[in-house]
Amino acid sequence: MTMSGFSHIFPTHAIASPAEPGTVSAGKSREKARLMDAGANAVFWQEKWERGETGFHEPQANPLLTRHITALDLPAGARIFVPLCGMSQDMVWLAGQGFHVTGSELSDIAVRRFFSDLGLTPDIADAGPLRCFSAGTIRIFAGNIFDLTPDLLGPMDGIYDRAALIALPEDLRRAYAAHLLSLTGPVPELLVTLDYDQSCLKGPPFSVDEAFLRKCYGQAYAFTLLENRAVEGGLKGRCPASENVWRLSPPSP
Structure with a gap:
């Protein structure tokens, strides 16, 4: 599975609030940064599983x-x-x-x-x-x-x-x-x-x-x-x- 397939695991458009007048540019910048964070986070965890880097996994119930x-x-x-x-x-x-x-x-x-x-x-x-x-x-x-x-x-x-x-x-x-x-x-x-x-x-x-x-x-x-x-x-x-x-x-x- 390619990295691009996980670029929007947390699509923040679903929870974004309407921008106040005069804040559209700032709002778009925040949204863009947030989507970039979401994509990076998805890729980070997917690559962990693909490489078998699962030290966070516990073999028994916590x-x-x-x-x-x-x-x-x-x-x-x-x-x-x-x-x-x-x-x-x-x-x-x-x-x-x-x-x-x-x-x-x-x-x-x-x-x-x-x-x-x-x-x-x-x-x-x-x-x-x-x-x-x-x-x-x-x-x-x-x-x-x-x-x-x-x-x-x-x-x-x-x-x-x-x-x-x-x-x-x-x-x-x-x-x-x-x-x-x-x-x-x-x-x-x-x-x-x-x-x-x-x-x-x-x-x-x-x-x-x-x-x-x-x-x-x-x-x-x-x-x-x-x-x-x-x-x-x-x-x-x-x-x-x-x-x-x-x-x-x-x-x-």
């Missing part, structure tokens, strides 16, 4: 998930969305707990490898501009997450985001957060973030502090910090960092 999934208070059979899922074993663990798991992932390579490693032959169907791979209680939409719609996704009861929000630079994080809310509405979410001095590392993963979360999600959710722990040895061995586990709760009816 202990933060296994410790805190009960905070979402979801029954067996609930539908959980895992955005930018890669080939995460967290999905296997969630399915093993009786949940119906839906992932979204840019890389077709990652999705095929995920099912192959499990010894499964998934059903594959076109879903608009995406492809939907499914086997048992796990399905994954391969392609641009911004091409995923509420109708394609279907109702969700919860979200688990361990490595999506922190994988994106700031402008794309804002777009992603808005799109995620448009897909699922405010459903309970288990969110894992990193907090560190961004000047120490270029990222990804990127630092996402509480202020940014409240700016993106504050009107839709209440926040509970479930766990805060120091990253042993520092992030990539270079700078102190903390890993935070948040429960995002929608308003009570």
